[in-house]
Amino acid sequence: MGRLIVVLGRETSMGWLRRALFDTTGTRRQRRRRRPLRKAVTMGAGLALVAAGSVLALPPQGAAADTPHYDGDPTQYWNGVLLELFRLTGGEAGSPGRLSRSAAMMNAAIYDGESAYQNTFYTLRYKPYLSAPKYWNLGQGADEEERIIGRTAYNILHALYPDQTAFLDQKFLYRFGTPSTQYDIIDTEIVGTIVNNMLQARSNDGWDDSRLYTLQDVPGAWRPTGEPGCTTVGDAVTPDWGLVTPFTMSSGSAYRPTTPGSFADYASLLASPAYAYQVDQVRRLGGRGSAERTAEQTAIATFWANDLGPDATHKGTFKPPGQLLDATISIARARVQSKYENTRLFALVSLAMADAAIGEWDVKYQTPIDLWRPVSAIHNGIDPSWQPLSAARDGSPLTPCFPAWASGHAAFAGGWAAVMTSYFGSDAMTFTVNTEDPASPQKTRTFTSFHQAAQEDADSRVYLGVHYPWDATDGLKLGDDVATKAVLPRLAPIGS
Template sequence: MSPPISPRHHDFARQLRRLLSVVLAVALASTLTALVRPVPATAAPGDLILNGTFDNGSTQPWWTRLASTSTTVNAGQLRVRTSATVGKPVWEDLVGHFEFGVTAAQPYRLQFDASADVNRSLRVSVSRADTPFTSAVDQSVALTSSTRRFTFDFASPYGDPKAVLLFHFGGQAASTVRLDNISLTPLAVDPATDPILYWNGVLLATYRALDLPPTTSSREAAILHAAMHDAAVSVTGVGNPYRVRVPVSYPGTMDNVVAPSLHAAIDRAAYDVLTALYTRHGRSFTVALGDAVKRRPSGVNDAEVARGETVGAAAAAANLQARANDSSDNTTAYPVQENVPGAWRPTNGKAAVSPNWGLVTPFALTSGRQFRPGLPAGATDYEDLLGKEAYDTQVREVRDYGGQESSLRTDDQTQIAFFWANDLKGTYKPPGQLFSHTRIVSEQRQLGILANARLFGLVALALADAAIAAWDAKYQTSIDLWRPVTAIEATEGAGWQPLSKTRDGVPYTPAFPAYISGHATFAGAWSAVMKGFFGTDAIAFDATIDDPHAVGVVRHMTGFDHAAEENALSRIYLGVHYRFDAEAGLATGRSVGTYVFANRLRQ
């Protein structure tokens, strides 16, 4: 339901509708005081404003609201002679430009030169042409006899094919105001000012600072990006929310219609979520929030910021509350089966990581077992698996290609192994690398705020559910498969070690069962979402890495499937997974990603 509109809103709506009809009939009537000349109004390339320089001597298509206000062009400037309207609303006397389109979340730059014969203020706004007259930018400037250049950068909180640029002269003494070089131009997307990218970067820095498993980190990313997405959807009205569409009303009159700031809404949602999730780890995001504020567009007032923060806080609260009892805090100990051949047992002296994560409530899936793969090699139990030739073949493959002293592994395969590793403290872990690659593609494709809110939201939800699905297969089936280092030691004795190693060169194997590969599941989910979002796999990009054993390495990916498949195979070369771990992980992840894309954050 639309918010109640004050009588003054109704009056102005009638005025604007009448003005629109008069603009269309300006050649037949003289209701508007615009001086019409037979010179076509044009705009510079990319400029939304027609005849903002007045070089052709015409005032067309500019109009005025009051018959007592006159507009003429003199020396290439628009001269606006206003009548006295002291005590009247600021919108009592207007000069405006109708019907140009603005896009939600698109950054724009409004510029104009202005001076006056007396010191006075001038209010300028870009807004909807009808109730509730929501302003994308609304600023007041001080005019003197000296010409000044005014510039306001802003991101429209809504999309509207018929927006209006208004100069408000009401409520002041009579004067002559000179306007020139009026322009409204879309700005190129600047990743540095995108709050989605900014807070994702803060998240990745947090990953590096904390040694959290990919299970926990993927869950926290999903809450963060879902909240930011819901904040953006609530402010702009574009798209469908994940958890909540925060109601946004527009109180006030035409003098003060306050639209929530999109940036403030996203910033507050992110800050509240990160603070709630990471304070227990000793992390503070106050400095990060201050930096985010500095990145906001200039044309936003305090009231718009306050309303945006209210929306963002509500989006954060709803998404945090939804995960309050999702079983992610289940600390039930894992019953290690030390004496069962084939069963996982601790490596590197570390206890099982996240043994109950497959029981966590998914973000989109119906359960962690929704896409559960069959047991490895079609086995029925440990004894059956260890007796299969396929098992022996895969153990030998890891032994031959994934060992520290392998003579078969190529230099490129070694690079692949470490490039996709990200297992160690100080790295952004597997979800972080895939977020990093999402950022690379986003910047390459010049996505805006709303597109990034949806893309990163989908990726985050898919990665979170990929973790749940992978850990379900690792711990919740009848085979919790031992790692290659344990399998090889059982048949060949001690001595073989995987290529995988710590920063100090100590052999390292992640502390959870092998089947299925978490890396492969994450990669499959990511590739499915990316292909769904962009509608193709044929998007090449140069991928980067955070692992200390592949510093500065960049690998060229021909598409999302290429990246996912290389990621999955890397675990064989690293010596920590079998081929069926990789293949089943990829398939499971792709099912997860396809499901998430089809059922969440739909446009």
């Protein structure tokens, strides 16, 4: 005898398997009549299926299982797995938009899977992201909630990071004590539907647009900084991310602020006292070796940076969205016990950051002013020797290779703080945030409110020398708008 094992290929639907086992276009009664087919497929020896390049193999039925490790909440566990993928991912694949998209896809799918479970066995209390169908079953199986969350997370991550299959398989085996490829009826009952819904919803969202940026050859317009990794127009990171289909917003420009200082063009912007003030603030507070930046401001700058990708000898950091997900894990571990509530919290946070990234990249690249970075502004007639505090591991200057206005860190932080405040019913909370930036003299910082942490995150970019103050202000506002006007209503309580 053999046991059927399911292997999902990259962004491959499991709908074919559901159709093989049941006629999903029929009624519940029709599917029950087909139950003998399920038994035949599951137990039949020598069966193999091929679908979209994925082979279904049949290992011995008597293969021993390891001990599962169901310690801690499953959504928190799989977000920890996601953070490790963030550390292992560099280049454009490790850009803020790409990473936040991955988090939103995984966590929104987990939330929909959990919502379907609640809708089938208990009460659906919140609006699902895409759908929460009641599913055919023979009664609640052992560890069903855990299996839905884990198998949904695994399959979404496998679709997004197929080159990390060995790592994902190891994490799955540790959690469940069985291989990821071992057949589980929950895949055909609901997980396949949830995974397929998410992959189809995001299949043509524009994430892989590879068009090059067109430079504007005028003072004030963004250009490569000349720092390592940012020397040609082709180095501009994800210039069309603002055109990616949002998860909850009507468009990437839905909450677009006016131009920096509301100036209509580069000439009027650069001639203004407001612009001169912005540049001077960064020059004085964000320069390497600045005598005006305090020790506390330096600590803030490096604590929130986390811009480093992996190299030959080091993992990367968990990146800006990962730092806020890590903070969410720590806070939820202490305060959120329900599996259902954990799925909703992480979906809200991830959707807010994903759409904040899309909205922020619309601001950076799709508005009349694609503002040059402080290093370019200061080198242009003020101080050609000035360098930002921000540095790579080898000490070379490190400015993100895309326009300054507005700040992605700030947008992520603004969306995160708005979600956390709404979810917990108060901005006031004492909590600790971690960093993985090797330049930070502090590995943790403690805060007494969500918006205090968000403001510090935004201000850090000025102290690091890579953003102007209005980048921080406008980024925070955009993130808050995304969360309060689009994300929170999407996953609101039923009937609200």
